[in-house]
Amino acid sequence: MRYFFALLLVILLLPVASGEDHTVMVGTESDTYVFSPAVLKISPGDNVTFLWTPGMPHNVAEVENSESLTYNDGFRSGEPQDGGEWALPSNLTAEDGTLYYVCEPHAGMKMRGEIIIQSAPEIAMEFGDFPWLSYLLVFPLIGALWTFGFRENTNAPRIIALFTTLFTLIISIIVFVKTGNKSGYSLMEQYDWAPNFGISLLLGVDGLSSPMVLLTGIIGPLTVIFAWHEKEKPALFFVLLLVMQTALFGVFITLDYFVFYIFWEIVLIPMFFLIAIWGGDNRRYASIKFFIYTFTASLVMLIGFMALYFETGGETFSMIEIAKQNGNFSEDFQKWVFAALFIGFAVKIPSVPWHTWLPDAHVEAPTAGSILLAGVMLKMGLYGLIRAALPVVPLGAEYFVPVMVVLAIVSILYGAALSLGQTDLKKLVAYSSVSHMGVALLGVATMTELGLAGAVFMMFAHGILSPAMFMVAGVLLHQVGTRDIPKLGGLAKHQPNTAGIFVVIFLGSLGLPGMAVFVAELAVFIAFFQSHGYWLLLPIFGMVLTAGYHLWALQRAVFGVDSEQIDMSDVHEAPWYEMYPMFSIILLAVFFGIFPHYLMDPISVACYDILNFMGAI
Numbered sequence: 001m002r003y004f005f006a007l008l009l010v011i012l013l014l015p016v017a018s019g020e021d022h023t024v025m026v027g028t029e030s031d032t033y034v035f036s037p038a039v040l041k042i043s044p045g046d047n048v049t050f051l052w053t054p055g056m057p058h059n060v061a062e063v064e065n066s067e068s069l070t071y072n073d074g075f076r077s078g079e080p081q082d083g084g085e086w087a088l089p090s091n092l093t094a095e096d097g098t099l100y101y102v103c104e105p106h107a108g109m110k111m112r113g114e115i116i117i118q119s120a121p122e123i124a125m126e127f128g129d130f131p132w133l134s135y136l137l138v139f140p141l142i143g144a145l146w147t148f149g150f151r152e153n154t155n156a157p158r159i160i161a162l163f164t165t166l167f168t169l170i171i172s173i174i175v176f177v178k179t180g181n182k183s184g185y186s187l188m189e190q191y192d193w194a195p196n197f198g199i200s201l202l203l204g205v206d207g208l209s210s211p212m213v214l215l216t217g218i219i220g221p222l223t224v225i226f227a228w229h230e231k232e233k234p235a236l237f238f239v240l241l242l243v244m245q246t247a248l249f250g251v252f253i254t255l256d257y258f259v260f261y262i263f264w265e266i267v268l269i270p271m272f273f274l275i276a277i278w279g280g281d282n283r284r285y286a287s288i289k290f291f292i293y294t295f296t297a298s299l300v301m302l303i304g305f306m307a308l309y310f311e312t313g314g315e316t317f318s319m320i321e322i323a324k325q326n327g328n329f330s331e332d333f334q335k336w337v338f339a340a341l342f343i344g345f346a347v348k349i350p351s352v353p354w355h356t357w358l359p360d361a362h363v364e365a366p367t368a369g370s371i372l373l374a375g376v377m378l379k380m381g382l383y384g385l386i387r388a389a390l391p392v393v394p395l396g397a398e399y400f401v402p403v404m405v406v407l408a409i410v411s412i413l414y415g416a417a418l419s420l421g422q423t424d425l426k427k428l429v430a431y432s433s434v435s436h437m438g439v440a441l442l443g444v445a446t447m448t449e450l451g452l453a454g455a456v457f458m459m460f461a462h463g464i465l466s467p468a469m470f471m472v473a474g475v476l477l478h479q480v481g482t483r484d485i486p487k488l489g490g491l492a493k494h495q496p497n498t499a500g501i502f503v504v505i506f507l508g509s510l511g512l513p514g515m516a517v518f519v520a521e522l523a524v525f526i527a528f529f530q531s532h533g534y535w536l537l538l539p540i541f542g543m544v545l546t547a548g549y550h551l552w553a554l555q556r557a558v559f560g561v562d563s564e565q566i567d568m569s570d571v572h573e574a575p576w577y578e579m580y581p582m583f584s585i586i587l588l589a590v591f592f593g594i595f596p597h598y599l600m601d602p603i604s605v606a607c608y609d610i611l612n613f614m615g616a617i
Contacts, residue, residue: 022047024049032053033110035103038114040114041118041327042093043118043327044095045090046117047088050086050087052085056082057081058080059080059104060101060102061102061103062075063107080105093117096119100113118615123184123185126182127190131189133189136175139168140246144246146164162225168217169221172214175214180602182206193259197314203253206602206609207601207605209252211456211460211602212459216249219463220245223375223581224238226471240273241270241274244271244274247266256319257308257319271361271372271373280363282360285360285364286361287364290357290360297345297348302344304337308392311329312328319387323392326394331396331399335395336396349381349437349440351438352434355415359431362426362429367471370426374462379462382455383459390444390614391614398447401445404441409539410438411437411441412435412438412542413435413538413541413542415432415438416432416542416546420548425473425557428485428553432509432550435542435546436462436517437462439520440455442539443456443523449604449608449611451523451528452607453607454523454524455520460592461520462520465585468585468589475574475578476488478578480571485556494571497573497579499558501582505582506554518593519592519593
């Protein structure tokens with residue numbers, strides 16, 4: 001029944017496609033002195049027809065450039081006319097280039113247009129000789145089965161989970177290194193699944209996905225180590241972590257819309273049970289709210305996927321093949337599809353106003369669940385937006401840029417302001433994620449190479465430091481039994497080494513120069529200033545609030561006089577299984593803050609490829 005309604009909505013959403021024929025309205029009912037669309041992007045060999053809206057005589061005449069007002073040479077429809085149509089000579093659209101034109105009587109009123117003729121860039125694809133990507137999907141599942149087989153053993157589940165995630169970390173590093181700075185997709189693999197429906201397990205990585213693969217590989221063993229002393233149903237707990245790792249890898253390496261959707265949905269299942277079984281007192285409400293929000297958003301996203309599938313003839317779900325046909329999609333179609341995809345992805349980012357599920361999920365989830373949720377799951381939304389939406393519906397993306405800018409700035413300011421008012425440290429970190437991911441969305445909205453690269457870098461930087469912040473909250477809860485900031489204080493005297501790690505993590509999260517978040521924020525803000533000027537002052541003010549809530553929370557929770565509301569006699573240095581993951585994250589944040597090019601170089605190549613394919617550069 002669910003798929004029936006999905007298909008019904010697809011039919012309602014599908015406008016009539018223009019195929020290779022394009023129409024430019026000469027005047028509209030709402031504005032007589034405009035060409036609609038004013039900027040038309042077509043492929044070589046496409047047909048363009050100018051259609052006059054009755055009411056005012058106009059003509060179409062080619063001019064030399066975007067500033068010229070006078071016809072000298074080139075195409076011309078004739079004397080101004082009221083009504084009728086005129087076809088642009090087909091030889092003028094045979095090769096790449098840009099045609100500028102005006103309405104001669106109304107050129108001074110800026111009645112002008114452009115036709116951009118651009119061949120779709122070739123997408124470089126390199127199939128691998130060894131199935132590294134398949135290993136990323138298979139080995140966590142093998143580890144999950146192995147873990148479940150030793151469910152009666154107390155120590156075996158965590159040991160198996162640790163060695164499994166360490167093995168996948170090694171593979172993810174190999175994948176990242178082998179992908180390197182190459183343009184296009186590398187290490188590709190393809191396995192037919194349902195060829196009659198155009199469905200296949202098409203795997204591939206580029207400079208966009210390889211950092212996410214590396215991030216997933218890093219977070220896996222750190223999560224297992226931090227949850228080393230999990231005592232309630234440990235076998236099931238670690239099985240869910242491994243299944244979730246497989247699904248996350250699947251989201252980041254699959255290039256088939258149908259398979260992408262399956263992995264996307266599978267991710268929800270283990271997280272739902274992690275919250276529902278190992279969560280806090282309000283875990284039932286939080287888990288159901290999490291599932292309803294994210295599942296509903298997934299259904300809207302599926303509508304967009306099915307619209308793309310049917311519009312291209314229903315022959316393939318390949319992201320690559322469908323993206324190659326984006327020049328055949330009408331502007332209205334692209335707007336509707338991008339809206340559906342954006343809503344589906346924005347809920348997972350999460351962007352205001354679809355963010356309300358996140359604080360509840362984080363507060364009630366066990367620390368390991370929060371680590372995975374903040375470290376990797378929140379990256380799915382922005383990754384999906386860049387991978388599955390921008391290249392295939394570029395006109396829709398361009399149309400919604402103002403919406404993305406507004407939502408990004410609101411998320412930055414709103415998330416930071418709410419963080420400033422929180423008393424629960426975990427909820428503070430949850431709202432900070434809304435603000436940080438707003439910065440990443442702002443980078444995407446610039447539609448520039450630097451902005452897009454900064455957004456992806458922010459995804460990685462937030463993906464390591466936000467889990468560390470949740471680790472801090474977990475350590476405090478284990479030590480003193482509370483995360484309530486007003487009840488804390490004076491901990492630094494009793495655990496100086498642990499407190500020192502807390503300080504570095506907090507400074508890294510607020511954007512201290514020399515750490516990874518600073519690099520991402522700097523790239524995004526430079527790109528946003530270049531594209532939107534002094535509107536940058538709004539998100540910059542959000543960074544002031546960010547510094548405020550980090551430092552204020554740190555001062556109240558860790559420093560100052562000893563708290564009288566908690567028993568300080570039991571406070572001691574954090575155990576090894578909590579210290580090592582936090583210290584490892586600090587090393588990573590510093591390394592990529594000092595040597596950002598190891599990440600930025602491959603990311604920049606991929607972002608250039610995407611924007612070039614979209615025709616944005």
